[in-house]
Amino acid sequence: MKKVIFRHSTSRQLLLSVAFLLTFTLSGFSQAQAAQDATAQAEPEQEAAAADTGGSDLGDPAAGKELFNSLCAACHKPYSNSIGPALHGVTDRRDMDWIHEWVKNSAALIASGDAQANEIYNEWGQTAMPAFPQLSNGDIDNILAYVEQPKPEPQAAAGSAGGEAGAAGGSGGVSTDVILGILVFVLAMLLLVLFLVNKTLRTFADASGIVIPEKPKRKPIYKAFVENQFLVLVSSIIVLLAVGYFAYGFLMQVGVDKGYQPIQPIHYSHRIHAGDNQIECKYCHSSARTSKHSGIPSLNVCMNCHKAIAEVAPETATEEYSKEFYDKEIAKLYDATGWDPATRTYSGEEKPVKWVRIHNLPDFAYFNHSQHVSVAGIECQKCHGPIQEMEIVYQDAPLTMGWCINCHRETNIRIEGNEYYEKIHEELSKKYGVEELTAAQMGGLECGKCHY
Numbered sequence: 001m002k003k004v005i006f007r008h009s010t011s012r013q014l015l016l017s018v019a020f021l022l023t024f025t026l027s028g029f030s031q032a033q034a035a036q037d038a039t040a041q042a043e044p045e046q047e048a049a050a051a052d053t054g055g056s057d058l059g060d061p062a063a064g065k066e067l068f069n070s071l072c073a074a075c076h077k078p079y080s081n082s083i084g085p086a087l088h089g090v091t092d093r094r095d096m097d098w099i100h101e102w103v104k105n106s107a108a109l110i111a112s113g114d115a116q117a118n119e120i121y122n123e124w125g126q127t128a129m130p131a132f133p134q135l136s137n138g139d140i141d142n143i144l145a146y147v148e149q150p151k152p153e154p155q156a157a158a159g160s161a162g163g164e165a166g167a168a169g170g171s172g173g174v175s176t177d178v179i180l181g182i183l184v185f186v187l188a189m190l191l192l193v194l195f196l197v198n199k200t201l202r203t204f205a206d207a208s209g210i211v212i213p214e215k216p217k218r219k220p221i222y223k224a225f226v227e228n229q230f231l232v233l234v235s236s237i238i239v240l241l242a243v244g245y246f247a248y249g250f251l252m253q254v255g256v257d258k259g260y261q262p263i264q265p266i267h268y269s270h271r272i273h274a275g276d277n278q279i280e281c282k283y284c285h286s287s288a289r290t291s292k293h294s295g296i297p298s299l300n301v302c303m304n305c306h307k308a309i310a311e312v313a314p315e316t317a318t319e320e321y322s323k324e325f326y327d328k329e330i331a332k333l334y335d336a337t338g339w340d341p342a343t344r345t346y347s348g349e350e351k352p353v354k355w356v357r358i359h360n361l362p363d364f365a366y367f368n369h370s371q372h373v374s375v376a377g378i379e380c381q382k383c384h385g386p387i388q389e390m391e392i393v394y395q396d397a398p399l400t401m402g403w404c405i406n407c408h409r410e411t412n413i414r415i416e417g418n419e420y421y422e423k424i425h426e427e428l429s430k431k432y433g434v435e436e437l438t439a440a441q442m443g444g445l446e447c448g449k450c451h452y
Contacts (some may be wrong), residue, residue, distance in 0.1 A: 058091070059138060064146030067139055071132060074308065078147040081342065082308055084124060087147040096141075103140050105131045152314055255362070261394035262356040266336070267329040268393075272316055275388035281380045288369040288380075296355055299337050306333060310341045321391065358395055359384070365401075366450050376439075377414055382407075401450075408444035412436040 068078075075083040090099065094116065102109055102117060106129040109117040121128075135143075205212055225231055273279045282288055287295035310330060317323040334340070338347040361367055372378045381387060385396025397403060413436070415421040428437050443449065 058145035058148060059141035059143075061142070061146045061149055063139075064142035064144065067135075067143050068146050071135075072143065075129070077310075078149075079151050080310060081344075082310070083127065083344075084129065085120075087144075088151070089148070091144055091148055099144070100137050100140055102129075103135060104133050107131060256398050256400055257360070257395050258398040259394055260358060261392055262358060263392070264356055265353055266332045267321075267325070269321075269326070270387050270390045270393055272312070272326075276316065278388075281387070282373070288373050290370050290374070292366075292368045292370070294369050299333065299350075299353065302333055303337055303339065306330060307339070307344070310334075318391075358393055359399065361399060364451055366452060375418075376411075378411075404450070405440070405445060408439040411439050413439060413442055 076087050078086065078088045080086050098116065106117065110121050274281060284297040284301055285294040287293060312323055312326040314323050316326065336351045336353050338349045340347060383397055413421060413425065415425045425437055428441060429435060432441055
């Protein structure tokens, strides 16, 4: 047998060249992409800094925003009518001295017979505007500087415009598709090189008279497995146990809707209402205090606030849900109640909202909200999870019998201010030899408590 000497063939040189080219190209691309990302990140910051300087001719918009939110937002909006007219553009319609006098004491200006004051007073249903004598002319100018700022562009439109600008500005860089294309090409070249190397080695072996031994054929693994009776027996037992385990787990999940998260006809964000605005759950679900059911809030409850809230604040929007999305959902509420935000009147044409129920117990299970909320003082989050963080509500707990029983076994009874509980607590404490009783020890595990 002759010894085959491996020499630096053309294939090996090609392989080394491709590897060097790949390393050099990717390093150059990464540097160009990093520079492009840094430029793109700096542009919005420069634009935001430039935008913050707007409105300085009248006053300080930042100070004006704070005053507007605390004194004016209940009746006015910058860009749309509410209880009072939209304030954007008011400096073009009215004289500054007149605005100062109107804000400080509108009633006195109306009583003086001022034509503009009486026109506004009659146009808006003779709704009196509160007087703000504590505001100086500078404070009023700050408020005007805030409301006279240009209306911010919708986030979706701004994002698309920014994307187009980024595409146009980054035309000199290298896109991700180009990099992926080059990587695919390089991988294809590597496969070709490996094929050529293998073919060259086999050619050398044939020319040198070297016989490449063939690997002996082994018995297929399935035949070896079938012939081993011990492995077959053990595997059968393991398979049967696994099937039984998963079958039992599947059957135990029948009727358990944990994680159920339906889409409602009108998007309602508990994150905004219960979280950001800290609205108490029982303000909307008022019947939870006195009834078996927590109840679905009527649309009149929604309109208590949304008569004056036709759109959400821009900072409320998220990456998934834009300001325009929330504003459209409020428009659905107006359509269902027949409310016209322009005239601030009801048309009388109402449409039912088909809410989808999320938490649903079987008919044979009894649960009383008032007993848990009012008597036991249990927080809503105990059963419904972090409701104040949910954008779309889902069922957090399994609501199974075992889950309820465990809660009764672990929860102590609150006896403060309840003479009935004080008496029975004293007797049962002696019986069980404990200072605090759980709901289970107070009879919370009796079948009749939860089943008719």
